[in-house]
Amino acid sequence: MADCLVFHTQIASIMEVLANAAVAEICKLVDDDYAVFRLEITQSRKENRALRRKLLELKVARERAERTTQERVLASRPSVKILDRYRGMARGEGHLTGGQRSFVKPVGHNTWRDDQPITVDEGSGTSTQHVIMVESADAEAAGPGVKLERSEGEEDPRHSRDTQTRVAAEPHVATKDPPTIAPAPPRTRHRITEVSGTQNAVLKSETDTDTLTVTHRLLHTGSDHKSDPERLGKGPLRYPPAPGTEYLPVFHQSQRMVHSRGDGDALDTGGDDPSCSYSTEMDPGNISLGLETQTDLSREDWNQYNSGLYSEGSLDKKGEGLVIDEVTVKVEGDAPLTWNVDKTHLGEGYSQGRDFLDYRESLETNPNVTTHSPLHTVRDRESVSTSMGPSDSHNHVLFDQVLNSKGQRAKGRGGGATSGNSKEKRFLCMFCNKGFSCLQKVEIHQRVHTGEKPYSCMQCHMRFAEAGNLKRHQRVHTGEKPFGCTQCHMRFAQAGHLKRHQRVHTGEKSYS
């Protein structure tokens, strides 16, 4: 027993010695490797320093060359705006970080599209901008106020994808009509960031204004929208929010056409309200320039224009366009909303984008309907209400109405695709070919197809395609019943209802 104990003790001692030896060996190995590693690191750092120095020298040389080139371009092509970071710095407009680069608006494009590949006058070649910053010219100078966001993997300043564009006083896009450009209100800063870096990325934008908070959310993709024209372009425009009224036409912005105020026309009234002075364009390559001149079309050109749109095929790629479907507008103060949005540029949001797409599909497959591929001018400048969003069932209703009952009703009223001989109806609906006597009529009518409802009730968020219907709807909330029966005490909110009611007294049957 004693021997056994001694034996165990000896074994324990030996084990301990062996363990210590092993630990020591391991430590030695680690130390050796660490030394080697440190040596390598040191060498790498030296190499990095050398490369950095070299890079800096190259950069300086290249930038000099760039400036020379850009100035030359500017001089020879006034319509092309060069966004030169150095110049911005010189003006104290911004703070530049990373490699300074200059972006030259692609020649031949009148609108700057953020998603458009941007020609980068840089040795590394063309780069697509994914993170966008749009900042008004008078944002505080530089530095701290300017946020720079980058997509991943940008250790090297040369690969920085950030860029700054200045809008407002100096729209980031040169326009054909400089005189219409009004200085944007100061203190407006917009930041639009493509979060995921993909085409369908979620956009995050921030707008600093005193009166409006605008946020939009990209809900889905697949539709192309065009801005709505004039009426809203002038604000709730043409539907002024009289005291006590609750009208609040709001805008859905098409992600595809959200524009920066830098776009020419968009500036013409922009000075009044910074709230809409930003925008983004998301759909690469599908913009039809023709759209931008829609409202300028003469009547004679209208239908031709429509046909042009059909053949444009800008929307052919279903799913590429997309839709920012929700715009939340917060209005503070009593100042009337003045959405000075360029009707030809703002993608009027289109709250029922899917409706439209489906509808378009129906059109294209329905032999009774024009088979054009309507590039519609879906305009949705609208709305705050999310509860009114279209449901699938709504879609079906819409299609049914469009393709069936409504068409019949139109016929019954002397409408119809080719009806309307009483007056010269030169404006044809691009969807159903129905003729109207004036542009506005057809624009309103087309809302039947597009689902656009620019007029929103502040109290219940119901939306309407026509101002008059909204006004009539308001009586539901006010309880106003202006139409009283002369033979009884019944009162009605609608004249038609009074008329119908009076049949009760006259005994006239309302049906045959």
Next chain:
DNA sequence: CTGGGGAGGGGGCCC
């Protein structure tokens, strides 16, 4: 029968 909304057309006003 009533309430509410969709949509077309007419007329007035303004540019």
Next chain:
DNA sequence: CGGGCCCCCTCCCCA
């Protein structure tokens, strides 16, 4: 004088 815009009326449908 013509065109655009706005308002209103009206008819119709649906719940």
